[in-house]
Structure formats: structure tokens, C-alpha cells
Amino acid sequence: MENVSKEKEQIIISAARKRFAHYGFSKATMDEIAVDVDMGKASLYYYFPTKESLFQAVLNEELNEFLIEMESILATDMPASSKLVELVKKRLEFFRQSLNLGSLSYHTFNDTNQLKRKFFSDLESKELALINRILSEGKSNGEFEKRIDPESGVVLLHVLQGLRIRTLKYIKSLEMNEETFNLLQSEMNIFLKIFIKGISKKNQ
Amino acid sequence: MENVSKEKEQIIISAARKRFAHYGFSKATMDEIAVDVDMGKASLYYYFPTKESLFQAVLNEELNEFLIEMESILATDMPASSKLVELVKKRLEFFRQSLNLGSLSYHTFNDTNQLKRKFFSDLESKELALINRILSEGKSNGEFEKRIDPESGVVLLHVLQGLRIRTLKYIKSLEMNEETFNLLQSEMNIFLKIFIKGISKKNQ
Numbered sequence: 001m002e003n004v005s006k007e008k009e010q011i012i013i014s015a016a017r018k019r020f021a022h023y024g025f026s027k028a029t030m031d032e033i034a035v036d037v038d039m040g041k042a043s044l045y046y047y048f049p050t051k052e053s054l055f056q057a058v059l060n061e062e063l064n065e066f067l068i069e070m071e072s073i074l075a076t077d078m079p080a081s082s083k084l085v086e087l088v089k090k091r092l093e094f095f096r097q098s099l100n101l102g103s104l105s106y107h108t109f110n111d112t113n114q115l116k117r118k119f120f121s122d123l124e125s126k127e128l129a130l131i132n133r134i135l136s137e138g139k140s141n142g143e144f145e146k147r148i149d150p151e152s153g154v155v156l157l158h159v160l161q162g163l164r165i166r167t168l169k170y171i172k173s174l175e176m177n178e179e180t181f182n183l184l185q186s187e188m189n190i191f192l193k194i195f196i197k198g199i200s201k202k203n204q
Numbered sequence: 205m206e207n208v209s210k211e212k213e214q215i216i217i218s219a220a221r222k223r224f225a226h227y228g229f230s231k232a233t234m235d236e237i238a239v240d241v242d243m244g245k246a247s248l249y250y251y252f253p254t255k256e257s258l259f260q261a262v263l264n265e266e267l268n269e270f271l272i273e274m275e276s277i278l279a280t281d282m283p284a285s286s287k288l289v290e291l292v293k294k295r296l297e298f299f300r301q302s303l304n305l306g307s308l309s310y311h312t313f314n315d316t317n318q319l320k321r322k323f324f325s326d327l328e329s330k331e332l333a334l335i336n337r338i339l340s341e342g343k344s345n346g347e348f349e350k351r352i353d354p355e356s357g358v359v360l361l362h363v364l365q366g367l368r369i370r371t372l373k374y375i376k377s378l379e380m381n382e383e384t385f386n387l388l389q390s391e392m393n394i395f396l397k398i399f400i401k402g403i404s405k406k407n408q
Contacts, residue, residue, distance in 0.1 A: 191363060
């Protein structure tokens with residue numbers, strides 16, 4: 001029984017992922033998701049009592065995928081600087097696709113809910129751990145200056161957060177369209193290139 | 205008559221500056237300001253029909269002072285990197301004192317008002333012009349790489365904006381206290397040090 005439940009849960013999460021990705025959190029409905037998985041509404045609510053709880057499950061799944069992907073990048077022997085570039089690229093994609101940047105933004109997805117706040121604070125500490133591991137690696141293998149400020153990792157994370165939040169603030173309730181996304185990505189790339197040069201040893 | 209008006213306006217603006225600086229925009233009242241300048245409420249409203257218009261005048265005055273100060277820094281012969289450090293320091297002070305970061309934040313001071321939006325967009329273009337002049341100077345005098353991305357100035361500005369907006373978002377309606385301000389300042393300093401190293405020539 002336990003396994004059947006897990007399986008059904010997984011089917012619901014997969015269907016919800018598609019709905020949320022296509023229509024955003026506000027527009028996707030539990031009714032449609034129930035139809036997608038060929039399930040009565042009552043059954044769906046048995047597994048996920050609210051749309052929010054289902055959304056939470058989707059986010060957790062996508063976060064795990066992001067973290068697994070990052071672990072496999074960290075395990076390669078590419079330079080630490082390239083790992084940083086990959087991290088920034090993947091996390092922006094994660095924010096765009098998984099958190100569905102536009103429709104969620106921080107208007108819909110405000111911080112009143114404790115669960116969400118916990119999600120974001122977990123995400124932040126996991127991202128910070130990844131960044132700090134890459135920075136340590138670069139210091140050990142001689143790519144980065146040993147004397148860079150110990151807070152460089154947290155500042156890097158806050159800059160990335162800041163650039164995203166700033167962009168979301170200016171586009172407001174509008175969807176994060178392709179153009180805005182590309183602009184944000186290009187800003188992050190320009191910043192990151194300078195940042196990497198700024199922490200690299202001079203003989204690199 | 206014209207001069208007397210200008211003089212009175214100036215007296216009101218000076219008094220309002222103190223009130224806004226001490227109590228923030230929301231808590232300062234027109235009544236108190238009228239008392240401060242020993243003027244009837246009707247006379248005060250003759251000069252400034254709303255608290256917002258008075259606030260606007262205060263902001264404009266403080267912005268002008270900031271710009272004059274920056275011009276005098278740009279006119280010195282200190283290295284371009286030190287000018288960048290000064291710019292970041294002065295603009296953060298400007299945001300703290302003049303825009304009274306905490307009590308205004310972006311909850312009170314939202315963007316619905318066209319005048320305010322204009323103010324911020326003017327401010328942004330003036331700041332960008334200052335940054336780009338410093339970057340050009342550094343490229344000309346051999347401090348900075350000539351090949352840095354032409355968008356580096358705008359990215360620098362957006363990072364500074366992003367760090368501030370991110371901090372304000374997290375402290376929410378709370379006042380920007382000394383501790384938060386110091387944290388923000390320290391993040392900006394760590395970032396700027398890396399940024400400057402990242403755009404500097406290697407032989408520097």
C-alpha cells in the first residue's frame with residue numbers, strides 16, 4: 001500500500017509540474033490536475049490537501065534535481081571557475097523553470113507562509129554550501145587567491161539574489177518574458193566574469 | 205517678492221529635512237513642520253500643497269548635494285578605483301540619510317507615483333553617468349582593462365541596487381537599523397573590492 005501511495009503521489013507531482021510550468025501557480029487549478037491524472041478531486045485532496053502543499057512537493061522535487069545536477073558538476077574535474085559559471089547558469093534556469101519566475105514572482109509567492117520561508121532559507125543555505133565548496137576548491141588548486149574575503153561566497157550569492165529580485169521588482173506583476181530573462185542572464189554573466197577575474201590569482 | 209518666496213521655501217525645506225531625517229516620511233507631519241518654521245498651516249500649504257511635494261523638494265535638494273559632492277571627488281586626481289569606492293560610500297549614505305532607507309523602504313515609497321518614478325529614473329541615469337565616467341577615466345589612465353564589457357557600469361549599478369533592494373525586502377517594514385546598514389555596507393565593500401580587482405589591469 002505504501003508503495004502504491006508513493007507512486008500515485010509521484011504521478012500527481014509530475015502532472016502538477018507540467019501544469020505549474022505552463023500556467024503558473026495562480027492559473028493552474030486542482031480540478032485540471034485531477035483530470036490530468038484521471039483521479040477524482042477527493043482522491044487528489046487526500047494526497048495533497050491544498051494547491052500550496054502540492055506546489056511545495058513540486059518545488060522540493062525540482063530543488064532535489066537541481067542539487068543532484070550540481071553535485072555531478074562538482075564531481076567533474078573542470079576548473080572551479082567553470083563550476084561557478086555552471087552553478088549560476090543552472091540556478092537561474094531553476095528559478096525560471098521551477099519557480100516559474102514570472103507568474104510566481106514575489107507578489108504571488110510572498111513570504112507570509114512559514115513553509116515557503118523555510119523552503120527559501122533551505123535553498124539559500126544549500127546554494128551557499130555549493131558556492132563555498134567551489135571557492136575552497138579553487139583556493140586549494142591554485143586558481144583563486146587564498147586571501148579572498150571569507151564572506152566572498154555569501155556576497156556572491158546575495159549579488160545573484162539581488163539582481164534577480166531587482167529585475168522582478170521592476171517588471172512587477174508582468175510575466176518574466178524571454179527578453180527580461182535574457183537581460184538578467186546577460187547581467188549575471190558580465191558580473192560573474194568580473195567576479196571570477198577578481199578572485200583569481202594574477203598568474204592565471 | 206520672488207526672492208522672499210525662494211527664501212521661505214528654503215527655510216521650509218531645511219526644517220522638513222530635519223523632520224524627515226529624524227522621524228521618517230510617514231511619521232513627520234505638516235503641522236509640526238509649520239510649527240518648526242513658525243508659519244501658519246495655510247502658508248505652509250501655499251508653498252507645498254502636500255507632504256509629498258515637500259518631500260520631493262527635500263529629495264531634490266539632497267540629490268543635488270550628492271551630485272555636487274561627487275563632481276568634486278571626480279575632479280580630484282585620486283585613482284579611478286578610489287573614486288569608485290567613494291561613489292559607493294557616498295551613494296549608500298545618500299540612500300540612508302536622504303531617502304531615509306528604513307522608514308521609506310519601498311513599502312511606503314512605492315512606485316505608483318509618477319513623480320517618484322521620474323525621480324528614481326533620473327537618479328539612476330545620473331549615477332550611471334558618474335560610474336561610466338570613472339570607468340572611462342580608469343581605462344584611459346591605464347588602471348582598468350580597456351577590454352572590459354561596455355555594460356560593466358550598468359551591471360555595477362544594478363548589483364548595488366540589487367544588494368540594497370534585497371536587504372530592504374528581507375527587513376521588510378522594520379527600520380533600517382545600524383546593524384543592517386553596516387551589513388549592507390560591508391557586503392558592498394567586499395563586492396567592490398573584488399569588482400575593482402576584476403576590471404583592473406594585471407600589472408596594477
